[in-house]
Amino acid sequence: MQPVIIGTAGAGYAAHLHGRGYKNVSTVPFRLKTICDINTKLAEDAKNIFGYERIESDFDNMLRDPEINVIDIVTPPFLHIPMAIKALRAGKHVICEKPLTGYFGTPGEENIGLNTLRKIMYEQVINDMNELKQVLHETGKKFLYAENFIYSPPVQKAAEIIKAKRSKILFMKGEESLKGSSSPVAGQWNKTGGGTLIRTGTHPLSGMLWLKQQEAEARNEDIKILSVSADTGTTTKILSDYEHRHIAARPQDVEDYAAVSLTFSDGTKCLTIASDTVLGGTKNYIEIYSNDSALTCNITPTDILNTYFLDETGLDDVYISEMLPAKLGWNKVFVCDDIIRGYSWELKDFLETIALDKEPLSSFDIAYDTVKVIYAAYLSSWEGRVITLN
Ligand SMILES: NC(=O)c1ccc[n+]([C@@H]2O[C@H](COP(=O)([O-])OP(=O)(O)OC[C@H]3O[C@@H](n4cnc5c(N)ncnc54)[C@H](O)[C@@H]3O)[C@@H](O)[C@H]2O)c1
Numbered sequence: 238m239q240p241v242i243i244g245t246a247g248a249g250y251a252a253h254l255h256g257r258g259y260k261n262v263s264t265v266p267f268r269l270k271t272i273c274d275i276n277t278k279l280a281e282d283a284k285n286i287f288g289y290e291r292i293e294s295d296f297d298n299m300l301r302d303p304e305i306n307v308i309d310i311v312t313p314p315f316l317h318i319p320m321a322i323k324a325l326r327a328g329k330h331v332i333c334e335k336p337l338t339g340y341f342g343t344p345g346e347e348n349i350g351l352n353t354l355r356k357i358m359y360e361q362v363i364n365d366m367n368e369l370k371q372v373l374h375e376t377g378k379k380f381l382y383a384e385n386f387i388y389s390p391p392v393q394k395a396a397e398i399i400k401a402k403r404s405k406i407l408f409m410k411g412e413e414s415l416k417g418s419s420s421p422v423a424g425q426w427n428k429t430g431g432g433t434l435i436r437t438g439t440h441p442l443s444g445m446l447w448l449k450q451q452e453a454e455a456r457n458e459d460i461k462i463l464s465v466s467a468d469t470g471t472t473t474k475i476l477s478d479y480e481h482r483h484i485a486a487r488p489q490d491v492e493d494y495a496a497v498s499l500t501f502s503d504g505t506k507c508l509t510i511a512s513d514t515v516l517g518g519t520k521n522y523i524e525i526y527s528n529d530s531a532l533t534c535n536i537t538p539t540d541i542l543n544t545y546f547l548d549e550t551g552l553d554d555v556y557i558s559e560m561l562p563a564k565l566g567w568n569k570v571f572v573c574d575d576i577i578r579g580y581s582w583e584l585k586d587f588l589e590t591i592a593l594d595k596e597p598l599s600s601f602d603i604a605y606d607t608v609k610v611i612y613a614a615y616l617s618s619w620e621g622r623v624i625t626l627n
Contacts, residue, residue, distance in 0.1 A: 240266040241591045244299045244329075246320055247311035248274035248283040251334050255309060255383070256287035257575045258584035265588040273299045296320060300327040307591055310334060311383075313422075314430050315341040318365050321380070325372050330379040332587050335439045337382065337604035338365050339430015340612070355619050359612040366605050373601060381587040381597045382604040386411075386444035386523070388579030388586065391534035395525055396448055400455040404527035409448065409507040411441025411523040414515035415560050417486025417493070423513075424489040432491030434469060435611050438511030442497070443607045444523050444534075445507045447599065460501050462606060466623040467497040467614035472514055483562075486513035497614040518569070519559045521578070536578060538569035 243259070245252055252272065259269060273293040274280040280292035293299045300308070300323060308324035309332040310317055318338045321331045340358035349357070373380055386392060399406065418436060422428035429436060446462075453460040469492035473484055486493045493513040500506055521536035538558065546552070549564050557564045558571050575581045583599065590597040613624040 238266055238592050240268050241588050242268045242270050242304050242306050243309055244271040244273065244293075244302065244305040244307070245269070245283075245289070245309040245311060246273050246296055246299070246316075247313075248272050248276065248279040249311065251311040252279075252283050253286070254385075254575075254580050255311060255332075255584060256283060258580035259287065259588075261575060261581040262585045262588050264585060265592040267588050267592075270305055271299050271302065297323070300324060300329065306330060307332060307381075307587075313428065314339050314435075315428070318369050321369055322372050325376045325378050325380075328376070328378070330381070330591050332381045332383055333604065334383045335443070335604070335607070336430065336435050336611070337369075337608050338362055339435055339608070340426075341430055342427040355616060359616050362608055362612050366608060370601065370605070379590060379597070380601040380604070381590060382443075382599045382601060383583060383587075384440065384443040384447075384599045384603060384607075385579035385583050386440045386521075386536065387447045387599045387603070388582035389444070389534065389536045390577060390579075390582070391536060392444050392448065392523060392579070393582070395523075395532045395534050396451040398530065398532060399448065399452050399525070399527065402527075402529060403455050404452065404529050405456070405503075405505070406449060406452050406525055406527045407505050408526045409445045409523060410510070411445050411507070412510040412512075412520055413437040413440045414510065414512040414520045415518075416484050416516050417513040419485060424487045424491055426490045429491065431611065431615065432469070432471075432488055432495070433486075433493055433511040433513045434467075434495035434497065434509075434614060435608075436511075437513075438495055438497065438509050439607055439611065440521065441511075441523055442499075442507075442509045442610060443599075443603050445509070446606055446610075447603055448523070448525060449501060449505075449507070450603075458503065460503050462610060462626050463500045463502045464623050464625045465497060465499050465610055465613040465617055467495060467618040469495040469615065469618040483516055484514060488513070492618075495614065495618075497610065499610060518561050537571060537574070539572070539577060540569050542570040542572050544568045544570055 272289040307330040525532040
């Protein structure tokens with residue numbers, strides 16, 4: 238088997254999630270060849286930690302390397318589609334982090350007016366995604382959508398059960414909530430393409446869309462997304478500076494709360510919740526209620542190891558849990574986080590997909606539908622109506 242040779246764009250937080258995921262892949266030969274970041278210090282750090290062969294600061298230079306056959310895009314979302322198109326046109330397969338894209342604004346739009354802009358956003362993201370779809374079609378290269386929820390072991394096990402029982406899923410509920418992002422640009426629409434819904438709600442939403450597709454395949458049904466209605470808001474703006482002290486979210490023009498109700502063409506429903514106002518650690522789950530089962534996928538936190546500490550002596554370098562400022566008291570520890578949150582199985586599937594020329598579990602269609610639902614949800618919440626998708 239020929240080794241898969243990887244060039245990674247971006248050496249920030251998510252590059253480390255992928256780096257740890259690659260480390261667990263043993264079924265396919267691969268080389269981590271180049272890590273590219275405009276911040277060469279970050280690229281150098283990632284090279285040293287994960288064993289990349291070299292660093293690069295220019296994305297186009299990396300694309301010119303004929304040895305590299307897959308580009309792993311872990312840059313901010315506004316770069317995903319331009320980088321993916323360039324990589325595909327250079328003959329590379331593409332791994333792309335979530336979200337596939339968003340609306341980040343165009344020069345001079347401040348004169349257009351907010352109501353017009355809101356309509357433009359939905360149309361613009363669909364056009365951008367269609368352009369990428371066309372390039373994918375033309376190049377015949379693979380697009381591997383890095384949605385880790387799909388690869389989380391509880392979600393995979395739930396899919397196995399749904400398929401085996403040929404259950405009819407009637408209602409799903411999924412959430413990713415936390416106390417806000419550490420990213421300084423998370424509060425700005427033109428950098429992030431939205432707020433908590435596009436940053437964190439993407440995960441459970443994609444997971445549920447994928448699960449519904451598993452049901453459809455098992456039952457030989459054709460199930461599409463029919464309509465979306467949503468409520469979004471910015472709740473933390475009422476807080477004084479002092480009251481705000483424990484919550485990291487600093488939304489400028491984005492939402493810190495979103496609830497999105499989706500109706501499938503078979504009349505069944507799914508509810509996505511995302512919030513930047515939740516203290517107590519990251520809350521990640523998908524609940525599935527079918528005609529013959531109830532399945533609760535606890536992604537994080539799980540309780541396979543609970544700890545209780547009265548002091549933090551000796552724990553400085555021990556990773557206990559995400560988004561908690563202290564390790565004192567009772568804690569649900571993140572054990573095998575790379576596996577439980579899906580990163581290891583995700584990268585394994587992607588490398589096998591390329592090496593064995595198969596289809597990935599998480600593909601372009603899920604990436605496309607997720608962004609389509611999210612921007613329909615924004616439109617729904619602003620216009621106060623149900624948006625029908627076609
Ligand atoms: N799946 C997950 O759990 C998860 C978690 C965090 C982030 N993400 C996603 O990963 C992506 C990156 O997020 P992050 O938190 O790592 O952000 P980050 O800011 O930590 O890292 C992004 C890196 O990209 C680099 N970069 C910017 N422009 C570049 C260019 N032109 N060429 C090369 N490098 C460039 C930046 O210098 C930065 O180091 C986002 O799409 C985000 O949504 C996914």
